[in-house]
Amino acid sequence: MMKKIFALPMLLALVGGCAPMPYWTLTDNDNRVLKSSSFEMSVPAGWTRTTTADTFEQIKVDEKPQTLLLEQVAASRDGLSIHAITVTRRYPDTAFPTIKKKSRANMLPLEAADLYVSELRKRYGLERLRVVSNKPAQINGKPGFELVMEFKNDDGLRIRIVSNGFVDKTGFYTINYRAPVLYFYDRDYNDYAKLVRSFRQSKGAFDPPPEIPGWAKLFT
């Protein structure tokens, strides 16, 4: 009997130890770092953030599904369907995947911004994405762009996307904030701007790209 009682907490402890970390966590003053192996930044308190980075995505290129390597983390205050901050690093060979363009270390920010807009316009629902403004920006001390874009969803709601991005020899980085113009965009823009200012590249950015997990390739 004693053995059984002892075994139960042991089992619970083991199971608990093996339980996967939750994908989302609520941030507070001690829990604000949003990071991947290539970069990290600070999320405002009261937001939720992903705890691990996505390392690949499945997209359609010329109607054919493909699995691509990337690093992507996200944060949201009210839920992804309402608004979200998404930080993405794409590798040079697949920097602009749907338009099949690579990034180059010497690419001018304006060139990268133009390609990025074309890339987004290939995505479903963003075909009529309108550029509101496009100006130079500095991200982590590197020359980049700040694009402000808008589209209307099927309900006629105006959605705005602001994107800060830059290119270096390790790939193409974007920090995006998407929210309805009505109420949400202005309310949280300052939080987004703070997050952009806190963006730092990590040493891992200069490591060679990892392999796509075998199971992820099954989707393509």
Added chain:
Amino acid sequence: MSKVFGILLLSLVAGGCATTGDVTAFKDASDTSKLQESEGRLWHEARGFDTTIERSGQIYEDGRATAYLQGVMDRLYPEFKGKIHVHLYDSTQLNAFALPNGSIYFNIGLLARIGNEAQLAAVLGHEAAHFIEKHSFRQRVSAKNASAFAVSGIPFASLAAVSSISGFSRDLESEADMKGYARLVKAGYDPHEAHKAFEQLAKEVKALGIEELYFFSSHPKLVERIDAFKELAAKQKSGGRVGMEDYNQVVQPIRVEALRKDLGQDRYKSVILVMEDTNLRRYYPAAGYYYLGEAYIRRDEKNDSQKALQAFQTAEKLAPKFAPTYKSLGMHYMKAGNKGTAREYFNKYLTLASKDAGDRAYVQQYISSLK
């Protein structure tokens, strides 16, 4: 027993396939108020589609061009004035489609490629015929399509299946061709222009390897259609309204806009195809050479950098007040290390570009870096 079952099954199948006979075409506008219940439901769906298109910003706002297209439609079908509504659809894909409630959507991409009013009338005549002959309703009442709707979970998929968005059966398309063509002739347009629009489209489909949903569906059907129009035109005398000047006055700004949008969606092949074709290029304003240069840069094949420079230089010569050319020339010379010339072009860009031009700040930054 099995015989009885077989006869029952056969009668069900035959019954499902033979329900289109009692659908009669609209004779005039007053007919459209006498809809069967199921037809009314189809109209209701179409109105929902109209609303979604409008509120999601898919209508291309150009009052003058829309009124012009509506005028051509009313000339073709005067008895349906006020019941057929033509809209410009903000897409550069080569397409036009009709909804069962008389809404006709004409993509600006297709409008940009057509050469004159008679060719436009050929397309409008065809699309309106789908509405007047109730092709959507006829397609819906067939059992084959009814079962297709049941498995579809895509919004408006059922409507798409019975509208010219995804094309009708070959018989219905041929009927629309014939009815549309008859109207073209009756309205006094030159019948020898009808096939030319489709010839250009067929050429483009082939050159670009387009596989997407496309005006009048697939390439072989398009070729058959061209032959049919040529045969019909051979029986008619030459002459009639062509309307090239009126058409080009209205459509010219849309052509530049279509090039800009094509490039913005990375459809650079389409821009190159149009601007390298001397027949098509004559319809486009000189600023088109700027877009050709940008398209070569996007394509980035051997010698494309040199081709881009030549295109920019042509644009500079033929459209000297078109600001974007100077930015592109500046970037070309900046990359080539020719700082002085790059600065000159960038300064010219800043002089000509509007005060709120999106990329002013970049150009100012480039000028600073070249000092």
